[in-house]
Each structure stands twice: as structure tokens, then as C-alpha cells.
Amino acid sequence: MTETxxxxxxxxQGPAECRLFARFVCQTLLREAAQAGLSAEYADQTPCRHGILSAVLTVRGTGAARAAQNWTGSWQWVCRSPLRLQHPRKNWFVGVSLLPEAVLPDTAGEVRFHTCRASGNGGQHVNKTDSAVRAVHTPTGVAVKVQNRRSQHANKQQAKRLLADKLAHLRRHAQQQADRHTHRQRHQLERGNPVRVCYGNPFTAK
Structure with a gap:
């Protein structure tokens, strides 16, 4: 089964050396994905003078999720800085994390309509006819009820508009949640227990 x-x-928040290493990590992921028969490409990247601040790679193919498990975590580069020769530090870290898929409500699919007796104020017409409409978006279960129009047809049209607005709001909220998670991930990095350690310049993985 094809996975994405x-x-x-x-x-x-790492210095220039980490950004240099981040570019190498991206190149490594792209190369190893190709070797595994997977399709991989940049979905987004923030380049800088010495490398990459961050990047999002999309990996597709059978076994993509399993391969990602071997890549996610902190990557460590052990080397004297090639950019600041007198700098005493020799350990640099880059994080690779799996981004959660934004669960976006499907705006396509069937809408079921149920008629019912309108309730509340509105006179004899409202109380005695089945003009009220409840619309349910079957893929998500999102529902709205409209009874403020005098005809069933008008209530159906209004219900469809309200349902579309509600689904659009839910999609925006889901995307915002995913974007906030991505933003947090960009600024978090665990430096212990690296999944991959690289040495020297040029990089050599061990």
C-alpha cells in the first residue's frame, strides 16, 4: 500500500554549523529514500547562508512510514567547526520529526436531509408543517438544522450553505492546529540518544 x-x-535554534548539517541530513534522507524505492521531495524549506534552517520532506511509497521511523530523532555531527576554526564545540545536532497529518473534514461526499416539525415561535405554519430541515454531512457527521424559512426547499438551501461554512471553519481549525504543531517542532530538539551520528567534514555516517 502506498503511504505518504x-x-x-x-x-x-542551533548555530550556523547546525544549519550546515541540516542540509546534509536532507540530502541523506533524499538519497536513502531513493535507495529504498521511495519517492521523496522538498515540500517546503527555509534556506539560509550556510545551509537550511528547516525543511519539510514528503516521502511516498510502500514502506514510507517504516523508513521514517528509522530517520526520526536527533542526528548528531561530531566535528570541529569548519566555519569557526577556533570554536571549542564539536557536537552539533539536527532534529528529524514526523509531522502529523492534518485531519481535515472532507467537504465532498453525500449530504443527507431529514425533515422535521419546526419548533418554537412562529405561528401556526411553523408548528404544523414539516418544513424544518436537518442536514448531515455523511463523511464527517457534521450536522445543522434550519427552520427559519417558510418552505422546506428554502430551508434545504440555507442548510447547505451553513453546512459548507461549518466544514470550512473546521478545516481552518484543523490546519491551524497542524501549523502550530509544526511551529513547535521547528524550535524543539532533543540532543540525547541520537538516531544517527556523523563524523568529520565531509560527513561520514557511523
């Missing part, structure tokens, strides 16, 4: 995963490669 999104990987975030981030130097977090």
Missing part, C-alpha cells in the same frame, strides 16, 4: 509521510528537518 512528511518529515520535518530542523536546526531549531
Amino acid at each position: 509521510v512528511s518529515l520535518l528537518v530542523s536546526a531549531a
Whole structure:
């Protein structure tokens, strides 16, 4: 079964050396994905002078999720800085994390209408006719009820408009939640227990 995963490669708040390493990590992921028979490409990236601040890679193919498990975590580069020769630090870190898929309500699909007796104020017409309409979007279960129009047809049209507005709101909310998670991931980096350690310049993975 074809799978699709999104990987975030981030130097977090790391210095230029981490950004240099982040570019190498992206290149490594693209190469290893191709070797595994997977399709991988940049979905987004924030380049900088020395490398990449962060990037999102989309990986597709059978076994993409399993491959991603081997890549996610912190990557460590052990090397004296090639950019600041007198700098004492020699450990640099980059994070690779799996981005959650935004669960967006499907705006397509069937809408079921149920008629019912209108309730509340409105005179004899409202109380004695089945002009009220409840519309249910079957893929998501989202529902609205409209009874303020005098005809069933008018209530159906209004219900469809309200349902579309409600689904659009839910999609925006889901996307905002996913965007906030991605933003947090860009600034978080666990430096312990790296999943991959690279040495020297040029990079050599061990």
C-alpha cells in the first residue's frame, strides 16, 4: 500500500554549523529514500547562508512510514567547526520529526436531509408543517438544522450553505492546529540518544 509521510528537518535554534548539517541530513534522507524505492521531495524549506534552517520532506511509497521511523530523532555531527576554526564545540545536532497529518473534514461526499416539525415561535405554519430541515454531512457527521424559512426547499438551501461554512471553519481549525504543531517542532530538539551520528567534514555516517 502506498503511504505518504512528511518529515520535518530542523536546526531549531542551533548555530550556523547546525544549519550546515541540516542540509546534509536532507540530502541523506533524499538519497536513502531513493535507495529504498521511495519517492521523496522538498515540500517546503527555509534556506539560509550556510545551509537550511528547516525543511519539510514528503516521502511516498510502500514502506514510507517504516523508513521514517528509522530517520526520526536527533542526528548528531561530531566535528570541529569548519566555519569557526577556533570554536571549542564539536557536537552539533539536527532534529528529524514526523509531522502529523492534518485531519481535515472532507467537504465532498453525500449530504443527507431529514425533515422535521419546526419548533418554537412562529405561528401556526411553523408548528404544523414539516418544513424544518436537518442536514448531515455523511463523511464527517457534521450536522445543522434550519427552520427559519417558510418552505422546506428554502430551508434545504440555507442548510447547505451553513453546512459548507461549518466544514470550512473546521478545516481552518484543523490546519491551524497542524501549523502550530509544526511551529513547535521547528524550535524543539532533543540532543540525547541520537538516531544517527556523523563524523568529520565531509560527513561520514557511523
